[in-house]
Amino acid sequence: MSHIEREPTSPAVFRILDLFAGPGGLDVAADVLGHRITGIEWDTGACATRCAAGMDTFQGDVRQYRAAFFPHAQVLTGGPPCQTFTVAGHGAGRRALDQVVQYIERLHEAVRAKNQDWREIFRTWRKILEELRRRELEAKKVTAEKRQLEDLTARKRRAMRKRLAQLGQSPEEIKSFLKTLKAPQTLEVPDDELKTLLEEFSSLNDALDKLRDRLEELGDERTGLVLQPLWWVIERSKRPGSEPYEAVVLEQVPAVMPVWKEYAKVLTSLGYRTGTQLMHTEAFGVPQTRRRAVLMARLDPTVVSNPLLPDVSETHERYQPGSLSTRRAKARHTDTLLWGVLGEDAEESPKEAWVSMEMALKTARSIKPDLPERPAFTVISNYGTGGDPEARGRRDHDAPSATITGKVSRNRLVHKGTDKELDDFNRFTPAEAGVLQTFPVTYPWSGNDVSQQIGNAVPPRLALHVLRQVLEPGLNKDEAKARLERATTALEAWKPGKPVKIRLHGNWEGHPLTGR
Known part of the structure; x- marks a missing residue:
């Protein structure tokens, strides 16, 4: 230490x-x-x-x-x-939450029992563990069956691609046809061999849907953790x-x-x-x-x-893009003379301004001078926004970082206001990503998948x-x-x-x- x-x-x-x-x-x-x-x-x-x-x-x-x-x-x-639980409210995540809540209620009932006998409380816990173990074993069997069906489905898909090529379809037409396989009942197929393949594919997909539903019902082994x-x-x-x-x-x-x-x-x-x-x-x-x-x-x-x-x-x-409080916070980071212009006096706000990436990395460099020093930059996220995977999230250097995830090493750093990547150091180093999680800049990141370690960690501050x-x-x-x-x-x-x-x-x- x-x-x-x-x-x-x-x-x-x-x-x-x-x-x-x-x-x-x-x-x-x-x-x-x-x-x-x-x-x-x-x-x-x-x-x-x-x-x-x-x-x-x-x-x-x-x-x-x-x-x-x-x-x-x-x-x-x-x-x-x-x-x-990260998809709570949507299918499997919601069911996993409900299942855990039910188990907690059972433990609570045992704790509140009039006699509060330790053996009864422990017996309740063992029963829950046994149920979770049975679910885990069944889920493994269903998962193995699901993989087999997925392999068969992939083979049918390849067979249809081959048959379409034999029938003289162009690559674009084949691609378009395969895209419609999510709703094969709407397709008109004049070729008998292709029709048989399509029916078999559809049947396999129906079976896969049932297995997916069953896996969601069984839950994940991490549910019990x-x-x-x-x-x-x-x-x-x-x-x-x-x-x-x-x-x-x-x-x-x-x-x-x-x-x-x-x-x-x-x-x-x-x-x-x-x-x-x-x-x-x-x-x-x-x-x-x-x-x-x-x-x-x-x-x-x-x-x-x-x-x-x-x-x-x-x-x-708190950081709210475009809000008055955010403009005030940025003003504090650049020029205290702007406070009065923005209609705020230091004595009127007991809270400090949020900390930007720029400020955090500057402090870190004062401790570890070999960290990269960059011009004004924008971080382009590895993730999409607003449900559009192509609309990458963006956050400027003078704002707090977006959530640091296990994919932080894939985020791109570009010159602010452009899409031009920085010539040098166009990704955060592990030390910098750790700093944005408020780990000390000297924290000795080691082992495999450091980005995932950083993204999963609780911010020390x-x-x-x-x-x-x-x-x-x-x-x-x-x-x-x-x-x-x-x-x-x-x-x-x-x-x-x-x-x-x-x-x-x-x-x-x-x-x-x-x-x-």
Whole structure:
């Protein structure tokens, strides 16, 4: 870990266990706040980065571990995989959410039972795991059958292409014909052989549609992973001989918010004050527009009379392209004399301006001078906008970045106001992409698929705000502000210490959370 000099800061030092820890976004935030953190992460690339960054890590599937293995952990954090929920409201995503909510309700019912017997609670959990396992096994069988049908469908398609060529169709006519195969019943086919192929193709497509529907009903194996943090909290709260976590912090994409709200109901039953908040990252000093759904919980004996935690206060303005607040923010970044022209005085707005890509990268260059220095640029996204894959999103250098995803290395940098790529450094380096997520510029990105690691990570600066609020509720407004300012400075200047060895399941000896 870093050896930055810190003022006495944290009212208490917590031992944190981070599930689905990724490359260490929450971990580095906890480190600069003075807490001790251990992560569980399965991805080899992310573990390589964690090792190089000195982040204490157990490698493996979270489902291989249990809360009982880490009796000295005081705080639980994490961000379970979200892919199955990112299309909430549309087919499979909506069904996956509904399924998880139903499982949470079953666990909640067991927790609230009059006798609250641990064996009954555990029995409920085992039944849920068995159901998920059966679904997973059946889904594998259906997936294998689906692949076989897809292979057959591809063969029929090739056979039709060949037959059309034999009938004298031009390449353009063949292409047009094959495009209409999504609705083959509308086609008029005079050739008997082609007609037979088309009927067989249509039959295979109908069978494939049924298999796709069945897979959506069965769900994804990752659906069960989102239940893991809740079960760890229940186990620590209800298992004889265990002590409950003092706090819980979970974060994910906005689509997971309904799950967090159900979590909150269970945690309230277990004696926690809770809060759920949809957080706009640029409103907390992250040079990027991104939204995260956050669940916060703090063990509190006054929960009956005071069940809700307050929201984390935004410190910066939100970014809205073309809005007056955005024009004001840009003015602050360029010339403070323009404030009065825009009708705003510094004393009238308690919030800071959002942070632009330009400002974040400039600060990073002051720490790591070998970063590229570019002229005014525009980022052209790898993704389309407005439902049009060809209409690539664009964001200028003097604005926050669009959401950093696992495809960030594919984003193009062009001269501002043009489509002409920069002659040099027309892509963000991993260090720069990390900075736009608010990782320290010296963060030692390692292993495979670094872009995906960066895109999946929680922005450390956002984590600073959430951890400070949940773990240090006794600080007043001025103390909290000073605490965050010191932590932000430490985060920017953070440097990795000595690499650590990744632990595997069963390697408990000598670890501070295991007590062995």
